[in-house]
Amino acid sequence: MTLADDIGALAAWDTPALSNALDALRLRPFHTGHTDGSVARITGGAVMAGRAVTARMVARDPGDEGIPLPRLHEAVSELDGPVVVVIEDLDQPAGAGAFLGEVNGSLLAALGVQGLVTNGRVRDVGELRRLPYPVYAAGLCVARAHMRLTAVGGPVAVAGLRVEPGDILHGDEHGVLSIPAAALPGILAKAALIREDEQRVVRWAKSADFSVSGLLALRRVRH
Known part of the structure; x- marks a missing residue:
């Protein structure tokens, strides 16, 4: 499989499942590598998976013209x-003005992007919902x-998540998760094993066999 295939396969999973798998693989500290809840999915319902193209912006005060937008498109x-x-x-604070609205959003859609993540704010939300x-x-x-x-390019920090150009990102309604390249493709098999273990507990909890004594006998419950 190619890297693009591996990234595409991530879309079948939710971020909590992949986060659990990363914890089990012990590739980084458990509290790192994901957004902290200060950003949320504003529009769109699909799972996001792709490699990062990074940029920085300001909007509060006037200044020079900045980096030409075609640099980002390139x-x-x-x-x-x-x-x-x-x-x-x-x-400081972020959100004085928006990069993303109908025009910039449509241009990025034409380029085939899989998602946009910012610690700032966006506008033209009705049009963004149609992207x-x-x-x-x-x-x-x-x-x-x-x-x-x-x-354009270089490291950025968004909602507690540090991102380098080319990093693999996965997102859903819970937030955005960075996935080390070293975790592919093994993270998928690990996620499947953890899910089966969890679902075994869930099935038991919903069955007539459930008992308090059985619950207390469990060594550990992860969820």
Whole structure:
């Protein structure tokens, strides 16, 4: 299988299942590698899986013209495999103006992106709902303000998640998870084993065989 195939296979799983599998593989500290709840899926219902193209932006105050937007489009078009765009809003607090609205969203859709993640805010939500990819953000805002890109490429930090260009990202209604390349494709088999173990407990809990004594005899319950 190619890397694109491995990434595509992630879409059959939810983020909690993959997070459990990563914990079992012990490739990083348990509290790292995922968003912290300060961003949520604003639009879209599909599972997101792809490789990161990163950028940074500001919007609160006037300044120079920033990085030309075609630089971002070029980075998206040059990366192999499905792409997730990750934009760090550097304003304090973030969200003074939106990068993503109908126009930028439509251009990214034409490039085939699988999702967009930002710690900032987005607008034109009615139009964004009609795009073919999910959008993760801190919320909505009215204006573009003085929005401009300050960098394309390089590390970014969004909602507690540090992302490097090319990182593999997976997202659903729970949030966004970074998956180390070293975890592929083994993470899928590990997730399947953990799910079967969990479902065995769930089936027992729903059955006539359930008992308090049996519950107390369980060595450990993970969920």
